[in-house]
Amino acid sequence: MTASIARAMTKTEASLSAIRDRIAHAESIARRDRGATTLIAVSKTHDAAAIQPLIDAGQRIFGENRVQEAQAKWPALQEVTPGIELHLVGQLQSNKAEDAVRLFDAIHSIDRPSLVAALAKAIDKVGRAPACFVQVDIGDEPQKGGCALSGLPPLLAEAKAAGLPIAGLMCVPPAGLDAAPYFALTAKLARDNGLTGLSMGMSDDFETAVTLGATHVRVGSALFGPRG
Ligand SMILES: *Cc1c(COP(=O)(O)O)cnc(C)c1O
Numbered sequence: 001m002t003a004s005i006a007r008a009m010t011k012t013e014a015s016l017s018a019i020r021d022r023i024a025h026a027e028s029i030a031r032r033d034r035g036a037t038t039l040i041a042v043s044k045t046h047d048a049a050a051i052q053p054l055i056d057a058g059q060r061i062f063g064e065n066r067v068q069e070a071q072a073k074w075p076a077l078q079e080v081t082p083g084i085e086l087h088l089v090g091q092l093q094s095n096k097a098e099d100a101v102r103l104f105d106a107i108h109s110i111d112r113p114s115l116v117a118a119l120a121k122a123i124d125k126v127g128r129a130p131a132c133f134v135q136v137d138i139g140d141e142p143q144k145g146g147c148a149l150s151g152l153p154p155l156l157a158e159a160k161a162a163g164l165p166i167a168g169l170m171c172v173p174p175a176g177l178d179a180a181p182y183f184a185l186t187a188k189l190a191r192d193n194g195l196t197g198l199s200m201g202m203s204d205d206f207e208t209a210v211t212l213g214a215t216h217v218r219v220g221s222a223l224f225g226p227r228g
Contacts, residue, residue, distance in 0.1 A: 012053040015223055016041075019206075023217065026210035037210050040087050042202075042220035044069065045227045048077055054223065055081050063108075063218050065090025067099050074103065088130075089170075089199075089218050091145045094118035098126060106131040108170040108199050108218075111147045113158050120162035131167040133199045133216075134159065136189060138182045139174035146171065149189070156193055168197020168215065179205040183212040 009017070023037050042063040043051050051062070051073070060083055064070035070086065078084050087106040097118035100107060107130045110116060123129045134155060137146030147155050159166050169190045173182035183200050190198055201209025203222035210217060221227060 010053060010057065013057040016054060016057045016059055019219060019222060022207055023210055026207040030211040030213075032210070032213075037214055038216045040089070040199075040216055040218045041223050042089060042218050043073075043224065044090070044220065046224050048073055050224060051077060055084070061085045061087065063087040063089040063220075067092070067096045067103070070103055071099065087216075087218075098122040101126045101128065101130060104130050106133065106167065108133040108216075109135045109145060110159065110164070111135045111137070111145055111155075113155065116155065116159050116162050116164060119164060123164070129165050131197075132159065132164045133168050133170040133197060134166065135170045135172075136186060138171040138186050139177075141174055144172060152189060153193070156195075166195065168195045168199065169193075170199035170216075172202075173200075173205075180208050180212065183209050183214070187213045 019039065023039060024034055027034055027036055038061060040061050040063040041054055041059050044065045055077065062084065064086065074086060085105045086103060087108060088100055088104045089108045091109050092100055092107065092115060094114050101119065101122040110119065110132050135146040136152055137144060137148055156166065169186055171182060171186040173179040186200055187198055197216065198214050199216040199218065201214045201217035203219050206217040206219055
């Protein structure tokens with residue numbers, strides 16, 4: 001860049017590039033390929049005015065945790081900037097499956113047979129199929145969503161039988177504990193089940209997740225600042 005066109009990075013560009021650098025550093029520590037990890041910018045609770053600077057800084061992959069909130073925000077943003085990929089990272093009610101299939105490119109929260117059935121039906125009706133991650137209740141915290149470890153093999157079998165494109169596993173480890181053992185266990189479960197995708201790691205632990213094989217990290221507050 002020549003001096004005449006040099007300009008200061010915006011605050012958003014700086015924080016995005018800092019997160020990308022930290023991901024790249026973790027990839028290199030783990031001898032993984034650079035770029036092996038996809039950064040999902042989790043924009044839940046943030047409005048279009050807060051999201052647009054991140055789009056302007058080059059981020060194209062975003063995560064939301066509620067279907068209705070995403071429906072209200074994203075179509076207008078996507079009209080301005082084509083090529084944005086949306087990931088649903090929050091729990092999904094079966095009666096919202098069709099809306100989710102229309103809007104999202106990936107769904108990270110598949111955790112029960114009834115949702116597998118609802119998604120299969122919606123995919124058939126809508127004619128598009130988001131990438132599907134099965135969420136595992138890795139810390140045995142039933143309030144959190146995710147299927148029990150013992151329920152994973154049958155749920156994966158049902159999802160395959162229903163024709164869902166299973167990309168991998170997703171987890172949210174228990175708060176306040178070292179996440180590493182939970183990430184390692186999720187990675188092992190994925191390997192044991194022949195899956196390559198691993199959606200794990202948030203603002204406080206994404207580097208650990210990357211060293212343990214995360215293919216998708218879901219980062220919100222480290223990019224956007226705290227949620228109100
Ligand atoms: C909110 C959320 C995130 C992002 O959390 P931060 O700590 O803000 O990075 C990631 N994954 C899920 C499932 C979430 O609900």
